[in-house]
Amino acid sequence: MHLDINGLISQYGYLAVLIGCIAEGETFTLLGGVAAHEGLLRFCGVVLAAMTGGIIGDQILFYIGRRFGTRMLHRFKKHEDKLIRANTLIRRKPTLFVIGVRFMYGFRIIGPIIIGSSHLRPMRFFILNVIGAFIWAIIFVTLGYFAGEMITPWLHRLDQHLKHLLWLITAVVFACLLRFVFRRWYSKRGK
Numbered sequence: 001m002h003l004d005i006n007g008l009i010s011q012y013g014y015l016a017v018l019i020g021c022i023a024e025g026e027t028f029t030l031l032g033g034v035a036a037h038e039g040l041l042r043f044c045g046v047v048l049a050a051m052t053g054g055i056i057g058d059q060i061l062f063y064i065g066r067r068f069g070t071r072m073l074h075r076f077k078k079h080e081d082k083l084i085r086a087n088t089l090i091r092r093k094p095t096l097f098v099i100g101v102r103f104m105y106g107f108r109i110i111g112p113i114i115i116g117s118s119h120l121r122p123m124r125f126f127i128l129n130v131i132g133a134f135i136w137a138i139i140f141v142t143l144g145y146f147a148g149e150m151i152t153p154w155l156h157r158l159d160q161h162l163k164h165l166l167w168l169i170t171a172v173v174f175a176c177l178l179r180f181v182f183r184r185w186y187s188k189r190g191k
Helices: 005-023 026-037 043-073 077-092 094-103 110-117 122-157 160-190
Strands: none
Touching: 005 026, 005 043, 005 160, 026 043, 026 122, 043 094, 043 110, 043 122, 077 094, 077 110, 094 110, 094 122, 110 122
């Protein structure tokens, strides 16, 4: 049986971008941009999928922060000064912090949790989250799209079997990462 990678990307690409952006973000957004450059996905569809995944992921983390944030953040004793500065910035410039948190290195996951624990109103967070996700998706999909000009000639030169192996390795790594995240989440939840 011959596996058509282009067909798989065309069929499941948007869903993969959406799910990837719930968990991580930039990598999947950039790869979606490369796929759009190759004509496997539509640019607007990739932006919409990345934006939706980013919104969902940050909304989940925001509500985790509202519910468990104070207890969770006490575990980060060595980063307490950064948490205090982040809370100060949230109180002074909530719009800037919520929109910009997805661009701050090291705050992609913890940022929405900090915001949730700060008791920012959920509707305000949602609106700012949508705006931030839109800006973020446009920027990173566009970067991926233009990076496709550099990457795709190299990819086309790869042997077809090597591409299959690369996709298999990527799928296995992604599955292991998901398993690790869920195990950690369940183990922390059980405590």
